[in-house]
Amino acid sequence: MTRVWDAVVVGAGIVGAACARECAAVGLRTAVIDAAGVGGGATAAGMGHIVVMDDSPAQLALTRWSQQLWRELAPELPSEAEFESRGTLWVAADEEEMREVRRRQQLYASAGVPSEILDSRALAEAEPQLRRGLAGALLVQSDAVLYPPAAAAYLMREAIRMGAQMLPPQRVTALAHGRVSLDNGSQLSAGRIVNACGAGATDLLPQLPIRKRRGHLVITDRYPGFVHHQLVELGYLKSAHSIALDSVAFNVQPRQTGQLLIGSSREFGAEDATINHALLRAMIERAESYLPRIGNLQAIRAWTGFRAATPDKLPLIGPWPGDATFCLATGHEGLGITTSLATARLVAAEITGKASEIPAAPYFPARFLDASRLAPAATLYGEAVRG
Amino acid sequence: MAEPESIALTVDEIVVRVSPGTTVAAAALIAGSHTRLSIAGEPRAPLCGMGICFECRVAINGVPHQRSCQILCAPGMRVTTGRELAIR
Amino acid sequence: MSRAFDILVVGAGPAGIAAAVTAAECGLSVGVVDDNPAPGGQIWRNGAHLPASARRWKMRFEAAPLVRLQGWRIVDRPQPGTVRAQSNDAEFAPDAAARDGADLHYRQLILATGARERFLPFPGWTLPNVIGAGGLDAMVRGGLPIAGRRVVVAGTGPLLLAVAAHLASRGATIAAICEQASAAQIAPLMLNLITQPGKLWQGASYRWATRNSRYLTRCWPVAARGDERLRSVILQRDGKQWTVNCDFLACGFHLVPNTELAALLGCSLDNGFVSAGELMQTSVPGIWCAGEPTGIGGVELSLLEGQIAGLAAAGKTQAAQKLARRRRGALSFVRALGRACRLDSQLRHLAAPETIVCRCEDVPLHALRVHTGWRDAKLHTRCGMGPCQGRICGGATEFLFGWRAGSVRPPLFPALVSTLGGTQAPVVTTSPEETL
Ligand SMILES: Cc1cc2nc3c(=O)[nH]c(=O)nc-3n(C[C@H](O)[C@H](O)[C@H](O)COP(=O)(O)OP(=O)(O)OC[C@H]3O[C@@H](n4cnc5c(N)ncnc54)[C@H](O)[C@@H]3O)c2cc1C
Ligand SMILES: Cc1cc2nc3c(=O)[nH]c(=O)nc-3n(C[C@H](O)[C@H](O)[C@H](O)COP(=O)(O)OP(=O)(O)OC[C@H]3O[C@@H](n4cnc5c(N)ncnc54)[C@H](O)[C@@H]3O)c2cc1C
Ligand code: FES
Numbered sequence: 012m013t014r015v016w017d018a019v020v021v022g023a024g025i026v027g028a029a030c031a032r033e034c035a036a037v038g039l040r041t042a043v044i045d046a047a048g049v050g051g052g053a054t055a056a057g058m059g060h061i062v063v064m065d066d067s068p069a070q071l072a073l074t075r076w077s078q079q080l081w082r083e084l085a086p087e088l089p090s091e092a093e094f095e096s097r098g099t100l101w102v103a104a105d106e107e108e109m110r111e112v113r114r115r116q117q118l119y120a121s122a123g124v125p126s127e128i129l130d131s132r133a134l135a136e137a138e139p140q141l142r143r144g145l146a147g148a149l150l151v152q153s154d155a156v157l158y159p160p161a162a163a164a165y166l167m168r169e170a171i172r173m174g175a176q177m178l179p180p181q182r183v184t185a186l187a188h189g190r191v192s193l194d195n196g197s198q199l200s201a202g203r204i205v206n207a208c209g210a211g212a213t214d215l216l217p218q219l220p221i222r223k224r225r226g227h228l229v230i231t232d233r234y235p236g237f238v239h240h241q242l243v244e245l246g247y248l249k250s251a252h253s254i255a256l257d258s259v260a261f262n263v264q265p266r267q268t269g270q271l272l273i274g275s276s277r278e279f280g281a282e283d284a285t286i287n288h289a290l291l292r293a294m295i296e297r298a299e300s301y302l303p304r305i306g307n308l309q310a311i312r313a314w315t316g317f318r319a320a321t322p323d324k325l326p327l328i329g330p331w332p333g334d335a336t337f338c339l340a341t342g343h344e345g346l347g348i349t350t351s352l353a354t355a356r357l358v359a360a361e362i363t364g365k366a367s368e369i370p371a372a373p374y375f376p377a378r379f380l381d382a383s384r385l386a387p388a389a390t391l392y393g394e395a396v397r398g
Numbered sequence: 399m400a401e402p403e404s405i406a407l408t409v410d411e412i413v414v415r416v417s418p419g420t421t422v423a424a425a426a427l428i429a430g431s432h433t434r435l436s437i438a439g440e441p442r443a444p445l446c447g448m449g450i451c452f453e454c455r456v457a458i459n460g461v462p463h464q465r466s467c468q469i470l471c472a473p474g475m476r477v478t479t480g481r482e483l484a485i486r
Numbered sequence: 487m488s489r490a491f492d493i494l495v496v497g498a499g500p501a502g503i504a505a506a507v508t509a510a511e512c513g514l515s516v517g518v519v520d521d522n523p524a525p526g527g528q529i530w531r532n533g534a535h536l537p538a539s540a541r542r543w544k545m546r547f548e549a550a551p552l553v554r555l556q557g558w559r560i561v562d563r564p565q566p567g568t569v570r571a572q573s574n575d576a577e578f579a580p581d582a583a584a585r586d587g588a589d590l591h592y593r594q595l596i597l598a599t600g601a602r603e604r605f606l607p608f609p610g611w612t613l614p615n616v617i618g619a620g621g622l623d624a625m626v627r628g629g630l631p632i633a634g635r636r637v638v639v640a641g642t643g644p645l646l647l648a649v650a651a652h653l654a655s656r657g658a659t660i661a662a663i664c665e666q667a668s669a670a671q672i673a674p675l676m677l678n679l680i681t682q683p684g685k686l687w688q689g690a691s692y693r694w695a696t697r698n699s700r701y702l703t704r705c706w707p708v709a710a711r712g713d714e715r716l717r718s719v720i721l722q723r724d725g726k727q728w729t730v731n732c733d734f735l736a737c738g739f740h741l742v743p744n745t746e747l748a749a750l751l752g753c754s755l756d757n758g759f760v761s762a763g764e765l766m767q768t769s770v771p772g773i774w775c776a777g778e779p780t781g782i783g784g785v786e787l788s789l790l791e792g793q794i795a796g797l798a799a800a801g802k803t804q805a806a807q808k809l810a811r812r813r814r815g816a817l818s819f820v821r822a823l824g825r826a827c828r829l830d831s832q833l834r835h836l837a838a839p840e841t842i843v844c845r846c847e848d849v850p851l852h853a854l855r856v857h858t859g860w861r862d863a864k865l866h867t868r869c870g871m872g873p874c875q876g877r878i879c880g881g882a883t884e885f886l887f888g889w890r891a892g893s894v895r896p897p898l899f900p901a902l903v904s905t906l907g908g909t910q911a912p913v914v915t916t917s918p919e920e921t922l
Binding site for chain 3 (some may be wrong): 423427447452459464465
Binding site (some may be wrong): 160 | 564565577784859862868871872875893900901903
């Protein structure tokens with residue numbers, strides 16, 4: 012028997028859970044289906060840094076809005092979501108990076124994001140574990156940290172409370188016009204189908220310009236007070252945004268538990284979850300170069316996760332030109348925890364035909380498909396890298 | 399047979415004398431102490447005795463999270479039980 | 487630091503000792519890594535109370551031309567043919583060189599990582615002095631005075647008798663020995679022990695040593711009481727409950743194999759044990775496995791398997807095959823032991839909703855019940871996320887819910903961040919005389 016839903020959300024990561032909650036909130040009959048449980052994909056592998064980023068005006072707009080949504084939601088979040096308003100310190104190693112600090116402060120100010128410049132002394136006082144002689148940092152107080160799987164579970168519980176249904180775990184094997192086929196042979200009928208499968212979105216829509224970008228993280232035992240803010244090197248911008256190369260960057264996050272998460276790495280072409288020891292080592296050496304004593308802490312576990320990367324570093328949110336019933340909510344690369352809430356608002360607006368709160372066009376999947384409809388992703392990537 | 403020399407160490411500032419070959423976990427219990435405090439703050443003491451359970455963690459010479467059941471006492475060692483130390 | 491060996495053995499319990507001695511006596515360069523302060527594994531730990539055969543093996547081990555990394559643990563496998571070790575005192579050793587991990591290269595690897603106890607949660611089991619049966623045994627061998635202390639020994643398996651006998655010999659008062667299995671379930675095993683005198687578990691002699699203590703079958707603790715530490719336990723048998731005052735409750739519900747390293751190396755597991763062939767070969771060429779990880783069968787079988795693996799890894803296939811025939815006969819004991827120690831399903835109801843199951847992260851039973859499997863529970867409750875990585879709670883949730891603890895990731899045991907990163911040191915090819 013099939014049942015007609017207004018919206019079927021495929022994928023119960025943090026993005027799918029957020030979409031389900033917004034769809035239910037606006038009164039859509041909503042179902043959610045995931046191959047496994049809630050928040051077990053990239054959502055369970057990520058850092059949970061809620062961060063404003065400014066690679067492009069569209070990225071700034073989305074991250075800033077979504078960060079505000081998280082701050083509004085924070086009082087409702089359960090304690091296990093471990094929401095903490097830690098703030099980010101973008102660490103500048105030298106004078107050249109300090110110029111970037113000043114540029115960013117102005118940019119953030121114009122976008123209404125308050126930030127503060129720390130000089131070398133103030134930085135050493137704020138984070139005594141950092142190596143001496145750093146030039147300074149930009150402190151973005153409104154950035155936060157949370158535990159993504161618990162946040163996703165909360166969003167899903169809210170969705171269910173507002174009437175959405177979480178269907179028993181089933182892999183989706185195919186999408187067709189208004190139809191979702193499940194592994195057990197059954198089908199779901201839906202007015203709109205939201206593909207929120209993260210890096211797995213291409214299994215259902217092979218034409219999507221998404222590539223898996225593997226990342227490594229290491230978690231330590233509890234060392235409360237070792238660092239106080241999320242610490243990221245300004246060079247992160249360069250490495251996170253150079254599309255072509257494998258890279259590592261210094262990115263360390265203090266968790267509410269007192270543990271530290273050590274990141275981060277980016278690599279294309281890796282399809283399995285095993286550890287790349289060369290990259291792990293480069294990542295740890297990078298962290299040690301900023302926090303000389305971090306090597307003396309005990310690591311408990313290292314793991315990998317897959318970011319869904321797009322050629323222009325912006326997510327794919329909105330209608331899919333190939334089928335009017337499809338709506339995408341994927342391609343969030345390293346920012347899907349941050350931008351999940353804003354993504355969900357854009358998706359709900361798209362499905363209900365209402366105006367969105369920020370311009371939605373920059374995230375439309377159609378941006379990749381105007382020239383040659385449904386061109387294969389690899390070609391698009393090649394062009395983007397060259398361009 | 400000659401008396402083996404005893405080893406003196408401190409457990410939370412209490413001086414304990416043990417014979418060579420004694421584990422730090424045994425020394426902590428001899429001193430009348432537990433080893434760690436759980437996350438909720440309950441006292442915990444060794445469970446497995448073989449390096450598996452991590453209940454015997456103490457700080458040794460200021461270094462936290464040491465599995466005391468697999469470490470032998472050494473002269474002058476400073477053992478601290480209870481909450482994990484923050485910075486080393 | 488970096489070393490290369492023909493054969494590397496992980497674990498210096500009976501299986502590892504037998505493997506290393508056998509391989510070294512074939513003239514190959516052999517290294518042994520073991521994370522305890524002294525060789526012997528779980529049963530041949532320190533202390534004078536060792537049978538003659540154990541002393542002989544340990545002497546051969548001391549005499550053999552081996553590189554011993556005693557007090558080191560394997561924490562990672564950075565690449566095929568290499569494992570990474572860290573010393574237990576690396577972190578507080580004043581000597582900076584000791585902080586570096588060691589990359590150990592091998593042509594053949596023998597895993598003899600042994601087993602740990604299974605613990606089941608019940609109200610009060612987190613109190614200090616509620617401890618494993620093997621756990622208290624190890625603590626006493628590590629210098630904990632036990633003379634004059636009252637001990638209740640509980641759980642299942644011949645280990646209880648072994649521990650009670652040892653503690654009694656050190657002057658402890660054994661208030662009771664509580665075996666969860668029924669007399670009918672445990673009898674065939676005891677018969678097996680008695681008909682093979684001097685072999686396998688020395689069950690009969692243990693019983694003799696503890697003849698003054700009550701040995702109760704179908705009996706188990708339902709709660710431990712105390713304040714800062716244990717004061718008494720409530721025992722139950724046939725629906726009747728009573729309180730016993732004691733200083734220690736030594737409680738373990740048989741053994742769980744240490745298969746994490748094998749899993750990290752990609753060796754196939756079968757029903758929780760490492761799959762090993764006739765010659766103790768695993769599914770990965772060049773990796774062998776001996777002792778408890780292949781099946782819980784006691785010290786004699788571990789010794790035999792260690793020798794088979796040592797010979798086979800050294801290329802002495804015929805000699806190994808000869809021993810393998812003897813092993814086949816002994817395997818019936820593994821099955822008998824497994825049957826004798828099967829846990830009573832009533833033990834699933836020992837824990838109350840608020841009883842902590844995951845001791846590292848303080849996760850209570852009621853938080854776990856709503857989840858569908860290990861990974862789901864782990865992600866949403868932090869169960870198994872602590873430093874033991876599910877080694878303790880995994881054994882419990884396997885029995886309580888039928889969950890099998892999930893993926894093994896490096897480091898195998900918590901290790902220094904810098905060790906996990908590793909250093910690029912030149913390889914030293916080791917002559918057997920050196921020790922680290
Ligand atoms: C190492 C690392 C660090 C990161 N750090 C951060 C950070 O600090 N801040 C931040 O904002 N972001 C971060 N990210 C990115 C973030 O984790 C992701 O963008 C985000 O989790 C994506 O969520 P999602 O719901 O789209 O995908 P997922 O969490 O992967 O969820 C997709 C879901 O879809 C299901 N699914 C897939 N295919 C099917 C199918 N065919 N049928 C049924 N179900 C299916 C999966 O089971 C899964 O549950 C990081 C990522 C990594 C890898
Ligand atoms: C208290 C007690 C009493 C027992 N009494 C008897 C008895 O009377 N008769 C009997 O037949 N059996 C008895 N047993 C069972 C006995 O332990 C086993 O049969 C036997 O010890 C198995 O030997 P093994 O070499 O396989 O493992 P083990 O003795 O467990 O040795 C494995 C060794 O490897 C080490 N190791 C594991 N992983 C790593 C790693 N990653 N890096 C470095 N080192 C590692 C362990 O710490 C350990 O030292 C008893 C067990 C206990 C705990
Ligand atoms: S007592 Fe279990 S790890 Fe030390």
